[in-house]
Amino acid sequence: MTKFNRFNHLKSNSFTQKSAVINTPEQPQSAATLTSLKQLGWNGFFQQQLITEAADYACIARVSAHHRSQYQLLTESGELSLAIHQNMPEMTVGDWVLLDKQHQFVSLLERHSLFSRKAAGSKVEQQLIAANLDWVFIVSSLNDDFNVNRIERYLALVNEAKVTPVIVLTKVDLCDDLSPFITALRELDAKLLIETVNGLDKQSTQALSHYCSEGKTVAFIGSSGVGKSTLVNALLGESSQLTSAIRQDDSKGRHTTTSRSLHLTHSGGLLLDTPGMRELQLADCEEGLNETFADVVEYAKQCRFADCQHLHEPGCAVQVAISNNQLTERRLQSYQKLMREQALNGASIADKRAKDKSLSKMYKRVQSNARVNKRG
Structure with missing residues (x-):
């Protein structure tokens, strides 16, 4: 049985095509309109795989969100949803998949990068975070949340995934002296990319925009309350993510993002926000x-x-x-x-x-x- 026929009988993998978004007074305009696979991050690495791909396919899609029972996919024609089935390979946000004419799963393309961690708690398994990234913003606020040991953990995971890390220090407007923070980071790596921003200041966040050029995928990671969702909103120019204030007694944040999802920007890049990760255990890195x-x-x-x-x-x-x-x-x-x-x-x-x-x-x-x- 061929790979195509093997998956063709899995009726529970059927997709539901969503209707196209129509801008009305009740529905605000989205951050960007998808025009091509290139804008979604398609490049020669994935194109080369189509030459050797034996399975029949009719559509190329990228995983844009991972929910408990289904994946959301983006294609040139619109957005699709795919029910998760036990016979499918494990996938994550950023993965590229091939679909047949009935919008059923055919195969998962090889990744050029994969960001993962050991699952939180006592679970003995690896958790996939995101795939096919170009940059990872390691976000930390300039307050009591700043922790060099935690940043080293993030750097280890990002370097293992073969993605370029960028340290983004937020809430610069509330910091009187940046030098101790910068010095601490330079001691980790003199060549480390570092950006300091105020997520509520549009001009300040422009420093991050050049990382989000067309076809580039940027992931945000960091503990809760450091301002990841605020930065996503600033770069998208809209309130696509909920935000909340930090606890004043210990500078700790509250979870506002509960699932990973891709967002298209006006500049053509893609942003991936992730839930705050208080527990970050390493494995095989x-x-x-x-x-x-x-x-x-x-x-x-x-x-x-x-x-x-x-x-x-x-x-x-x-x-x-x-x-x-x-x-x-x-x-x-x-x-x-x-x-x-x-x-x-x-x-x-x-x-x-x-x-x-x-x-x-x-x-x-x-x-x-x-x-x-x-x-x-």
């Missing part, structure tokens, strides 16, 4: 961590022993760098902690996958034996 902590890794290469723990071993270049104020003890401890965390979570997820695969094989074997016994 050693490469991203090594890139984020490139300074620690470089010093470690100069240690006398390959298995140096950077404690009291002779010839430890890392401890020498700390003594010479070229590296901070906090930086080393953060790297070691995150490396242990991602290794432990990664092993747990791999173990669960292996158990699930073994259990699935057992179910199939039992079902097969039952069919044989019934025929006998």
Whole structure:
């Protein structure tokens, strides 16, 4: 059975085409009007896959939102909704999919980037956040929310996903002195892209507009209350996302975005807002961590022993760098902690996958034996 025929019988995957948006006095004009796949982020990487794609398809679509029971898709012809079925591959906002003439799922195209994390809480599984991004805005406000350790976590995930990070510091109008914040970030990476904005000032947010050029996809991540939704509204020129004030006693925010979704801008780019993530656990991102902590890794290469723990071993270049104020003890401890965390979570997820695969094989074997016994 071909890939096309295999999915063609899944009637529960049927789409419902939504009617075109008509601008009326009761319905405000949207931020932008879709005109082409290029505006949605289509490029040569995905076009090349069509040459080798064996399945028949009639339509190309991009996932614009992920709800509990369905995906929302954007196409050149309009917006579609797709009910989630267990036989479909797991998808996330930003993915590209191929559809047949009946608007049924055919296949998922290979991603050029994937942003994910370990699921919050005690769940032993990986959660997909977004795919096919060009930039990730790591948003932090210039108040008590600013936390270097948390920013390092975000950087590790973004670097693992092979996406360029941009640190966006919000609420600059409420900050009397920027220098301590900038200095702290430059200690992480001297070449780190940093923008400071006031989300309520249109002129201030223009600094972010050039990242949102036609066909480019930008994701916003950060904890609750840092101003992500306010920035989305500012860049779209409309109140497409709810906003709320922070708690004054601890500068912590309230969740205002509850699901991930893509928004078209007037400049042709796409914005992806994500719910605030208070808990951010790492898994299987050693490469991203090594890139984020490139300074620690470089010093470690100069240690006398390959298995140096950077404690009291002779010839430890890392401890020498700390003594010479070229590296901070906090930086080393953060790297070691995150490396242990991602290794432990990664092993747990791999173990669960292996158990699930073994259990699935057992179910199939039992079902097969039952069919044989019934025929006998």
